[in-house]
Amino acid sequence: MPKIVNHEERREEVVAAARRIILRDGIEAATTRAIAKEAGYSNGVLTHYFADKDEILLSALEASHRRIADRLREKLSGLTGLAALRELLLDNVPLDGERAGETGLEVGFWGRSLTSPALLEVQRREAAELRYVVTSLLRSAAEAGEIRTDEDPEDVAERLLALVDGLSVHRLLYPANVTADRLERLLLREIDRLRDG
Amino acid sequence: MPKIVNHEERREEVVAAARRIILRDGIEAATTRAIAKEAGYSNGVLTHYFADKDEILLSALEASHRRIADRLREKLSGLTGLAALRELLLDNVPLDGERAGETGLEVGFWGRSLTSPALLEVQRREAAELRYVVTSLLRSAAEAGEIRTDEDPEDVAERLLALVDGLSVHRLLYPANVTADRLERLLLREIDRLRDG
Amino acid sequence: MPKIVNHEERREEVVAAARRIILRDGIEAATTRAIAKEAGYSNGVLTHYFADKDEILLSALEASHRRIADRLREKLSGLTGLAALRELLLDNVPLDGERAGETGLEVGFWGRSLTSPALLEVQRREAAELRYVVTSLLRSAAEAGEIRTDEDPEDVAERLLALVDGLSVHRLLYPANVTADRLERLLLREIDRLRDG
Amino acid sequence: MPKIVNHEERREEVVAAARRIILRDGIEAATTRAIAKEAGYSNGVLTHYFADKDEILLSALEASHRRIADRLREKLSGLTGLAALRELLLDNVPLDGERAGETGLEVGFWGRSLTSPALLEVQRREAAELRYVVTSLLRSAAEAGEIRTDEDPEDVAERLLALVDGLSVHRLLYPANVTADRLERLLLREIDRLRDG
């Protein structure tokens, strides 16, 4: 008589373990053994919940995106327009250890996505969502008169998100040059420029 | 007399093979065996020209940087200030297949650098150089009255280079959203904003 | 429930396989693949039971020492002084096939120990123990009036153990010259000389 | 038109290089590349003078024996009987760095000889010679009344040579226990015992 387990729950446990390892030790350290051990299970369990290792990594990426989105939703509650945008962008940049880990995970996946259609698809889906939110916030900020309106919101969104990713990877690779303070300052100034120029 | 080969030439052959693999199949696929095979040699040859695999990857990264620098030097000859800056930034962004390849390789190395001190060191050295050149061009453009002077050149340089890297990776990951045209337009507009705010 | 194996048992299987190979083909032939095959397993099994090859070799050496010690303990029970010493020394010399194997393994390890600190340490520990036992037996034999007392027991112990090792290696390398009978005779005579000079 | 070289001379150069490496870094470090480099030649030369690596090692062993024999012949000139024997035995024991190296080489070869008929044959030939010399010296010492005659010279020779080898290997493996002084003292005492003991 088989034990009744909650499949989705187990998957999440394993994926969380994978995320922890990737954040802590890098994507190379995320072997199936390490993941199983981190999750508190034996090697063999993984087979029951994932077709192969790639599926675990993919789920880890999705989970990471979901965590970010959840956190954001909470922070953004009650905020609108420019204030919400500011919060969103600041939350997408490695200003503390937790977000630095998330950025590291993201950057590690960028390289893999270039040669993995499945990963790429996940990245694209999430990126499109984020872009949509930013564009919407820009539009509502424009309607509220908080920012200038002489530029296409889609262009501004792309510029902001590119800057966020660029600054993020620079913070990881060149921390001496891009300190947390400087990163925050540069990002906030860019947001200010939406208003007056 | 034995067959005399040009060591530097062989190294470049091997490094080129490594670059091809990284671009085509990702940095994970760049095993010593795969590199040797791609270069048309047996496993053992690599020993003659490289101490270990890391040296090959490092050389591949350095070669990529050197190619970019060489090309840039040529393009920049005769240009100064803002015009030179514009050329430099446009050249650091994946607008054609060749530069897309270089960016892809770079992104692949970003992930690796997060867990490899040797690679990180190379990345940092090259990044510092680039930052220095951009800052210098900004200063001379400011002196020539081509751009506003109300912002610290170092901050502007960091913003521009972050934007370049952010747009580059977006171009690779989301080509449908960031077309070559759009990428060029966004970058040029950002440069224009240096002038009139 | 998976197949449960006794880890200690498996380790012993593998170590026994390693010992067989070393005895049969020399320590150089004891590759991880050869050991696994000799044990009847695939390459990968070794990881489950040993951290690395050194641990296997080390265990093989320790196992050999333990076997000798166990056998000796049994033989020595009830014996004291000179009689015990005689038994001990005779047991440390390749008089039959089993002990010849042990000596061969030991000699193989001598060479390795010269360049391997870990192996050397094991050799030293075991040698010190043996030296201590021999010295103790010499002292009690002296107290019992069984042997002369004009020589430092430590010196006598070293001489006896050096002779044991020298005769052992000669028995292996020059069996035509050092037959089992001759080896036994020479060793017993040396023990007799402890009594009457 | 081929260069005329002295084959025997080249062989000796290479063998000397091999010996230097084995003495300095152990028998495992004696790769063909290392030997060729130490000899000041390229990899390829070895083929002209040796069938394979085993032949080099064999020659190195023979050369080592020859060197010992040569040195001994010189030291023994003018000496006879017990004095000559004393000199011979002291010279076969690792009392200084040079002889320690030779002993290390010898011990390294012992292990290999157990599974290599060719090496074993060389060891046996040389051992028989040494045994013959020692026996002869014992006989002449006996005739000269320098030592007792109640023991078979062949047995005494075997005992002395076994002691020499045993003390030698103990000096290498347990230098803290068997110091050079102690080794010399133990050996000289054993020789003294030939007279009155």
Next chain:
DNA sequence: CATGAATGAGTGTTCATTCAT
């Protein structure tokens, strides 16, 4: 003869995956 480029089997080790229990 001498060179050194090139080979390819072999080394210890890692790891995703399979599967009997």
Next chain:
DNA sequence: TATGAATGAACACTCATTCAT
């Protein structure tokens, strides 16, 4: 379901050997 034993291909690297020049 869960276990963990077992597999075997793959990894980076080493090295004796071959051979065109």
